[in-house]
Amino acid sequence: MVQAYIQRYVNRLNMQGVIFSSAMEKALCTVQIHKLIDDFYLANCGKYRRARLDRLAPDFEHLRAIYSGGPIIVSDDTGAPRRTLAAEFVTFMIESLELQSGMNVLHIGTNTGYEAALLSEIVESQLKVVTVGVNRNLVEGITNRLAEEGYGDIEVLHLDGFYGRTAKAPFDRILVTVGCTDISPHWITQLGIHGYLLVPMYFGGWYSLLKVWRESDKVLGRVVGSVGAAIEQIEGEGQLYSEDIRGLRFKQLDERVCEWPLWDGIVEDRLERLRDFWFYVGLRSGQCCLINLRQGRQVVASGIGLDMEGKGWAAITSGVYRLVGHEVAIEELSKLYTEWRDLEMPQMAEFRIEIVGGTRDRAIKAKPHWIVDRPLHNYIISLDET
Numbered sequence: 001m002v003q004a005y006i007q008r009y010v011n012r013l014n015m016q017g018v019i020f021s022s023a024m025e026k027a028l029c030t031v032q033i034h035k036l037i038d039d040f041y042l043a044n045c046g047k048y049r050r051a052r053l054d055r056l057a058p059d060f061e062h063l064r065a066i067y068s069g070g071p072i073i074v075s076d077d078t079g080a081p082r083r084t085l086a087a088e089f090v091t092f093m094i095e096s097l098e099l100q101s102g103m104n105v106l107h108i109g110t111n112t113g114y115e116a117a118l119l120s121e122i123v124e125s126q127l128k129v130v131t132v133g134v135n136r137n138l139v140e141g142i143t144n145r146l147a148e149e150g151y152g153d154i155e156v157l158h159l160d161g162f163y164g165r166t167a168k169a170p171f172d173r174i175l176v177t178v179g180c181t182d183i184s185p186h187w188i189t190q191l192g193i194h195g196y197l198l199v200p201m202y203f204g205g206w207y208s209l210l211k212v213w214r215e216s217d218k219v220l221g222r223v224v225g226s227v228g229a230a231i232e233q234i235e236g237e238g239q240l241y242s243e244d245i246r247g248l249r250f251k252q253l254d255e256r257v258c259e260w261p262l263w264d265g266i267v268e269d270r271l272e273r274l275r276d277f278w279f280y281v282g283l284r285s286g287q288c289c290l291i292n293l294r295q296g297r298q299v300v301a302s303g304i305g306l307d308m309e310g311k312g313w314a315a316i317t318s319g320v321y322r323l324v325g326h327e328v329a330i331e332e333l334s335k336l337y338t339e340w341r342d343l344e345m346p347q348m349a350e351f352r353i354e355i356v357g358g359t360r361d362r363a364i365k366a367k368p369h370w371i372v373d374r375p376l377h378n379y380i381i382s383l384d385e386t
Contacts, residue, residue, distance in 0.1 A: 008067065012224060013088065024095050036113045037145075038053055040075065041074075041075065050075065066268040069086060070087075071086050082217070084111050085227065092225060093227070094210060097226065101125075104170070104173045105173045106132075107177065108128065108132055108234075113145060116131035116146070130154075132157075145215060160178075164190045171192060173195060174191065176198065179201075179207045180241060181374055183240075196211055200231055204305075205290050207229065208226050224349065226348075248290045250291075250299075251291050260330050280336065283381055284339070285306060301320070312326025343368075355379055357378070369382040370382075
């Protein structure tokens with residue numbers, strides 16, 4: 001019974017195009033998610049109720065929810081909820097690591113132990129995987145469940161992930177599965193010579209998946225994908241956490257809101273172009289955010305937008321793609337679209353990112369370029385000259 005759910009789960013991921021290797025597919029078929037969860041929140045008609053998962057004799061309804069591929073809201077002994085990443089994102093991120101047998105891997109942001117188990121299967125050694133989390137209750141439960149399922153040699157640590165794991169460095173790969181507003185300098189120093197890290201970095205209202213590596217005396221990066229907004233922010237001592245990021249906003253659809261036609265080239269070709277545009281908007285404006293649109297109390301649409309505070313807001317709604325909002329914000333968004341179009345509509349992957357210490361005095365040859373200030377680093381972002 002369980003294997004049938006797992007096979008449908010893997011088939012769905014294959015259809016989504018996020019499985020690139022036989023090693024990944026084998027790992028997904030081997031690691032049983034439900035064996036790594038006790039309590040989770042089950043959705044029912046838009047409401048959630050806490051459910052106790054019987055790992056030895058699981059209920060059909062529970063298996064259907066766990067292996068749906070969507071995010072799972074798990075809880076520790078206190079009942080505090082934590083949302084896992086959707087299976088599509090977990091699979092894409094691990095495949096993007098390009099793992100090989102015997103690689104040394106650090107995982108920041110353990111949630112259920114699932115990612116760590118997958119990593120150990122792919123590198124063919126539990127001793128090569130370290131996973132850290134800041135929630136003591138969750139970490140203790142994960143340690144016990146991993147051991148029960150035969151993954152007792154994975155090192156599971158209750159630590160602030162900001163500091164990495166110096167004792168096991170250098171790492172060939174570092175995988176971060178919590179959202180960040182900056183990169184820990186400890187992760188960079190713990191990378192091996194040819195190693196790199198993947199981290200969901202906050203740009204323009206959501207988290208882009210950033211690949212970071214060292215090259216000579218520089219730290220460079222590229223955007224290789226997106227994990228959207230449904231990701232937990234990193235916890236710990238707060239150095240990579242920010243309350244200032246512009247998260248979800250709620251706006252009312254009323255008589256002051258107008259609708260404009262969408263510009264050419266945004267959704268006609270590939271929906272990815274919308275994310276490419278929004279990455280550019282995130283470079284140019286600190287007013288990016290996600291917006292839910294309400295009529296009365298009911299949310300009727302959502303999308304990405306600009307919130308110009310007292311001056312108004314504008315959003316490109318998803319599903320039925322529309323440009324709606326207040327005229328002043330729509331005009332501002334239109335200006336940014338014109339800039340992006342004049343740059344020949346660059347994709348996220350076409351931007352080169354250099355991560356430097358907190359100084360803006362250095363000469364920057366690349367033109368055009370943009371600087372994103374963060375607490376620990378500046379991100380100098382420019383279009384690839386090639």
